[in-house]
Amino acid sequence: MKLYMNRASPFARKVRIAVRELGLTGRVQEADTAVSPVAANETLGRDNPLVKIPTLVTDEGDTLYDSRVICEYCDGLNRKSRLFPAAGPQRIAALRRQALADGALDAAVLCRYELALRPEALRWPDWIAGQKAKVFGVLDLLEAETGRFGEEFNIGQIGAACVCGYLDFRFPDWNWRSGRPQLAAWFERISRRPSVAETTPP
Numbered sequence: 001m002k003l004y005m006n007r008a009s010p011f012a013r014k015v016r017i018a019v020r021e022l023g024l025t026g027r028v029q030e031a032d033t034a035v036s037p038v039a040a041n042e043t044l045g046r047d048n049p050l051v052k053i054p055t056l057v058t059d060e061g062d063t064l065y066d067s068r069v070i071c072e073y074c075d076g077l078n079r080k081s082r083l084f085p086a087a088g089p090q091r092i093a094a095l096r097r098q099a100l101a102d103g104a105l106d107a108a109v110l111c112r113y114e115l116a117l118r119p120e121a122l123r124w125p126d127w128i129a130g131q132k133a134k135v136f137g138v139l140d141l142l143e144a145e146t147g148r149f150g151e152e153f154n155i156g157q158i159g160a161a162c163v164c165g166y167l168d169f170r171f172p173d174w175n176w177r178s179g180r181p182q183l184a185a186w187f188e189r190i191s192r193r194p195s196v197a198e199t200t201p202p
């Protein structure tokens, strides 16, 4: 299988962590792919009209996106599903936490584009502040929920780890750890997991 990805993308990281957790590294070829919302990557665009990473081309030649679908597909390749609980309250809880993390990542990535891509004269501070507030709202909720994470590392916790890692990578000045000791301690611990350590952004 071919995974369009790059090491900076927190959404691609979700998939890369899942692949490692599921023991699928030998089956997935990671293809380093540059993306930009203002300069579409032609090769990727032929497989995914959204021109976003992660995108997975399966051994059967199907093309899958986005990170949620790819992670669940990979989980299904494993005889014993591990990252997505079976239908029921635990599954809904995991999907909800994934949605929370993905929403924070969407907001943080939009801030990144605004600050790194949009010409300075066109930037809108209120808009950046609005996105940043969403990220901090999610962090506060995750801080309140960290005590319930337990030893589990399902798709919800993978998403949470990708949020923390992306903020360290792109927005160290946001000091996300400040006032969130539980989440910080959890992230420190989970960062030692090989799947997380190996996929730390450059």
Ligand SMILES: N[C@@H](CCC(=O)N[C@@H](CS)C(=O)NCC(=O)O)C(=O)O
Residues within 6 Å of the ligand: 008, 009, 010, 011, 012, 035, 036, 037, 038, 050, 051, 052, 053, 054, 066, 067, 068, 102, 109
């Ligand atoms: N909902 C998507 C989001 C993917 C996404 O935003 N990827 C970014 C990189 S982190 C991207 O490809 N951006 C290029 C663009 O917006 O054109 C997912 O979960 O995979």
